[in-house]
Amino acid sequence: MEFIRMTNHCGYYQAAVNIGYIHVEDRGFLIDAGLEAAAAKKVVKHLQAHGLPLTHLMITHAHSDHFGGARYLKENFQVKVIAPELEAAIVENPVLEPIYLFQGTFPVQELRNKFIEAPPVTVDKKIMAGQEELDGVIFKIHSLPGHSYQQIGIEYDGILFAADSYFGAEALHKHKIPFIVNYKLTMESLEKLSLLHVKGAVPGHGHYEEEFQKTVRANINCHQQIVNLAEEFIRQQGTCTFEEMFAYLCRERNVKISHLSSFLLFRTTVGAYIAHLSESKKAIFEIKDYQWIIQSI
Numbered sequence: 623m624e625f626i627r628m629t630n631h632c633g634y635y636q637a638a639v640n641i642g643y644i645h646v647e648d649r650g651f652l653i654d655a656g657l658e659a660a661a662a663k664k665v666v667k668h669l670q671a672h673g674l675p676l677t678h679l680m681i682t683h684a685h686s687d688h689f690g691g692a693r694y695l696k697e698n699f700q701v702k703v704i705a706p707e708l709e710a711a712i713v714e715n716p717v718l719e720p721i722y723l724f725q726g727t728f729p730v731q732e733l734r735n736k737f738i739e740a741p742p743v744t745v746d747k748k749i750m751a752g753q754e755e756l757d758g759v760i761f762k763i764h765s766l767p768g769h770s771y772q773q774i775g776i777e778y779d780g781i782l783f784a785a786d787s788y789f790g791a792e793a794l795h796k797h798k799i800p801f802i803v804n805y806k807l808t809m810e811s812l813e814k815l816s817l818l819h820v821k822g823a824v825p826g827h828g829h830y831e832e833e834f835q836k837t838v839r840a841n842i843n844c845h846q847q848i849v850n851l852a853e854e855f856i857r858q859q860g861t862c863t864f865e866e867m868f869a870y871l872c873r874e875r876n877v878k879i880s881h882l883s884s885f886l887l888f889r890t891t892v893g894a895y896i897a898h899l900s901e902s903k904k905a906i907f908e909i910k911d912y913q914w915i916i917q918s919i
Contacts, residue, residue, distance in 0.1 A: 623664045626830060632781040634824050635665055639687045642776070642783040642824060643669075646759045650675035652701070653776055653783040654682055654826070655691035658736055662691030666699070678756060680749075681705040682785035683770035684712035686719060686740035688826065693741040702746045704756065708772040710745040723886040732882050749774070766815070768808025769801060780821035787811045788841040790828015798875040799848060800841070801891050805898035812842045848875065852895050856905050856918045864914040868892045 625643075627633035634653070635641040641661065642653025650669065655662050669676050679701045681689045692713070695701050705713050712718045720729035720738045733739070747756070751765035751774065764775040766787035776783045789800055802808045815823070815838045822832040831837060848871065855870050856862060862870075871892055872879065879885050896916060899905035908915040 623661070623668075625668055628781050628822060628824075628830060629779045631779040634783070634830065635668070636829070637661065638827070640824055640826055640828075641665055643674075644759075644776075644778050645674055648675055649677045649757055649759055651678040651680055651756070651759070652676065652695070653680050654688040654785070655679055655695055657687045657690040658740075659691050659694035662694045665691075666695070676701060678702045678704060680776055681709065681713055681745075682776065682783070682826070683773035684709040684716070684719065685770060685786070686716065686736060686738055688785070689713055689743070690736055690740040692743040696743050702756075703743055704747045704749055705745045706750060706772040706774050707748040709770065709774075710748050713740075713745055714742055716740045716742050723883075723890060730882075733886070735883070738883055764814070764818075766811040768804050768806075768811045771803060773811075775815075777820060782815075782818065782820045782823040784815065784823045784825050784834075786826040787815060788825050788834075788838050790825050791837055791840060793825070793827035794837075794840060794844055798877050799871065799888055799891050800844065801887055802845070802894045803890065805845065805849060805894050806901070808845060808894075809842065812838055812845075816842070849895050849898060851875075852892075852899060853904055856899065856916055859918070861915055861917045864893075864896065864916060867896060867916055871895070 624636045625633055626636050631645055633643050639656050641656050644651040676699050679692060679695055696703055716739050720733040749763055751763050754761050754763050762777040766773050766775045769786040773785055775785055775787055816835050822830055823834040824830045851871060851874055877888060900907055904919060906917050906919060908917060
């Protein structure tokens with residue numbers, strides 16, 4: 623885990639899941655907390671070695687890889703935990719993540735792991751988009767939903783901590799079908815990012831870039847390609863089941879699925895693309911012979 627400084631106030635810990643850091647006088651704000659306590663401990667070790675403060679934790683969205691280390695930080699350093707309202711509900715009740723992935727059914731034990739269900743932590747303050755003052759420090763909070771329901775990006779000193787509103791090039795290639803819960807909101811957030819004037823941006827997965835718009839455009843193109851595949855498939859087939867569409871998109875994108883958790887993550891994402899087909903009047907849904915049918919219009 624390498625600490626990379628962008629400005630006098632802003633830096634981040636480069637890792638599989640990035641953790642941002644903002645230092646203003648005697649206040650230190652972490653942006654997300656990594657997958658587990660081990661990641662948070664590495665950050666704390668660096669901060670202590672350099673005499674840097676740790677007073678707040680801002681959680682951008684309630685996916686376990688971004689807040690798994692939060693309880694360790696809360697219990698050991700009494701940090702103030704801050705998150706958007708809907709995301710906060712999941713942070714405080716993280717079993718909700720495997721519940722929604724498992725279509726509302728109480729999840730089987732296989733799904734109750736650190737990758738999907740992080741330890742719960744109490745959120746001290748809920749925030750929303752706009753200008754937000756936290757103990758005398760003013761941030762610009764950007765609403766960037768789509769990957770998660772109420773995800774935010776945090777801007778300070780000209781640096782945007784963009785969370786998973788977009789993925790770095792390597793992460794985008796790795797995931798092949800990046801996780802989303804809403805296609806329209808994802809694309810709106812990406813378009814917003816492409817027009818944002820900041821010094822640079824840090825994604826949740828990837829590297830800091832000053833000219834990040836090219837990477838954002840690659841994300842837009844990726845989602846457009848997938849939804850185009852779905853549209854073309856339904857036009858050719860006329861009608862298909864959800865399972866046929868799911869299998870087709872995974873094969874076309876060369877997705878590898880070996881565990882139930884991976885299956886459900888990809889299934890949720892494909893559901894977001896299919897919901898878009900319905901909402902954009904390119905397909906209609908039917909229930910026929912106990913199956914979810916997608917029909918071309």
